[in-house]
Amino acid sequence: MSIAHSLYALGFLDFYRVSCEDTAVESIPIVVADIDDDDAAATMEVLRRRWPGQGPKVEALEEEGATLTKRQHAVACHSGTAALHLTLLSLGVGSNDLVMTPAFSFVASANVVEYCGAKPLFVDIDLATYNIDPAALAGHCKQQQDKIAAVMVVHQFGLCADMASIESIATQFDFDVVEDAACALGSKLHGQEAGSFGEVACFSFHPRKVVTAGEGGMLVTDRAEVAQRCRLLRSHGLEAGGEMRELGFNYRMTDLQAAMVLSQLKRLPALLAKRQHHAAFYTERLQQVEELILPQAMQGSQPNYQSYVVRLQPEWLDATKMSSIERVKRKRDAMITACHEQGVMVRPAAYSLPALQYYQQKYALSPMSFPNSLLAANSTVALPIYPGLQEQELERVVSTVTEAARFEELP
Ligand SMILES: Cc1ncc(COP(=O)(O)O)c(C=O)c1O
Known part of the structure; x- marks a missing residue:
């Protein structure tokens, strides 16, 4: 992995366009701001x-x-x-x-x-x-x-x-x-x-x-x-x-x-329509991937798809056991690395706040007391989504994410 890829994975380079060295294909960032x-x-x-x-x-x-x-x-x-x-x-x-x-x-x-x-x-x-x-x-x-x-x-x-x-x-x-x-x-x-x-x-x-x-x-x-x-x-x-x-x-x-x-x-409706199109594309193609749970909007709601977040749920996952959450985190991190190697710059989605050192220590919290949050923080991945994504790029995200999600390390 290049220094740029490593910095990106760690979150230091949010919007850096890195080209994929192995394939000489331009990478697909998590976001490209729509500025015209x-x-x-x-x-x-x-x-x-x-x-x-x-x-x-x-x-x-x-x-x-x-x-x-x-x-x-x-x-x-x-x-x-x-x-x-x-x-x-x-x-x-x-x-x-x-x-x-x-x-x-x-x-x-x-x-x-x-x-x-x-x-x-x-x-x-x-x-x-x-x-x-x-x-x-x-x-x-x-x-x-x-x-x-x-x-x-x-x-x-x-x-x-x-x-x-x-x-x-x-x-x-x-x-x-x-x-x-x-x-x-x-x-x-x-x-x-x-x-x-x-x-x-x-x-x-x-x-x-x-x-x-x-x-x-x-x-x-x-x-x-x-x-x-x-x-x-x-x-x-x-x-x-x-x-x-x-x-x-x-x-x-x-x-x-x-x-x-x-x-x-002024162009908000068009920006939203593109995001919603891309989200529908991901949902249609990724629903066949058994390991993944796709975003589920509340009934009667229309999300803007600011992010499109998938969650790994392999059949062995037992969310009541810390060892199983640690294992799904390893799988999630390996999935992110595999995507980055293909130039698809996915990211972890959000944090379990009680698991962060500042909050955990200040309030003597046990992250396992918030099991859904802990699981979400360790098993979710945000995919690239922005209005300017092209059909070919959407296809590339889908195929890369599908392969990376299915990869299973030996337990
Ligand atoms: C849920 C949520 N709240 C608050 C913020 C803070 O917004 P800002 O980065 O503009 O300070 C963010 C930003 O990422 C967020 O995702």
Whole structure:
């Protein structure tokens, strides 16, 4: 394996195009951002105005974001993580609070709880959708009702979470619902946009997402006081008159970022249609591979396929045994290596957060107490998916993944 391949496998080179040395075939990255001449022209327009910082483009993006999600307010900021952090602070989350978070996610979903001095209460996922399991959620609520301030609902990989069940639990136990819709721009549940359910919802414009400005984020809400507090905290906590009553941050978005996002939003339906086409292609071809479980969207939902994640489930897997989970992880890692050797740059999909050293040690967690999350973290693989993928490349991903998934090392 070349240095570039090794760095890529370790996650250091996210978007590096490496050519496959053995075959001299160009590799297929996990993602290629869809950036066209219109996006370039939109950013040039900002550059020509000689004010690349937060300005009229950010304002225009906020209007567009609110319209898209049928919300009253939108606040753009420099990342999805910043949007989540501002959201929790504005909802009043602080020390002594618990925020329920799926045990299988990207680290930001829990890290922002820590930033507020609160404690993430990890909840196991439903293996079918990779989203928080409402039954497990209800169980936690019964035990810790007094301290729970909010639930962070992630629509993982753009697959919608079971919002009806979650909202009914939230009403019963009286806590806020925050949608971590970082991956879910354009996903729909029963015709309703992801990001239009909770008190506040947050999006990300990182390059792995359906529209991107390199970095960027936005929160949407119907609560005017939440939006107002987020705006204040986004810019150091400084009021218009120059007074500073609380400590804020510099979480502002630039007009350069906003111009790029606005330009890409104009073609959002086309971007989504391509992703959905590619996902349907993978599903049709990979369903014959017995070792793989394919993404299962909730009934009545329309995912954006921000990611297309497959899960290895060999017939010998016994998810109640750590030794079996370790074995499936070895098989998953070997599958990733085999794909990389063919230039198909698949990636592990997400983390078991209670298994990460920081959380495991700080809260004395046992990762096996979140069995579905542990299994998902060790047996899933995200396949390349982006609008520009060509039919030949899709075929190549399918044949490479099929062969790699079927390979079985001697036990
Ligand atoms: C589920 C989830 N939440 C939050 C984030 C954070 O978004 P950002 O990278 O824009 O800070 C990500 C980003 O990958 C994510 O996947």
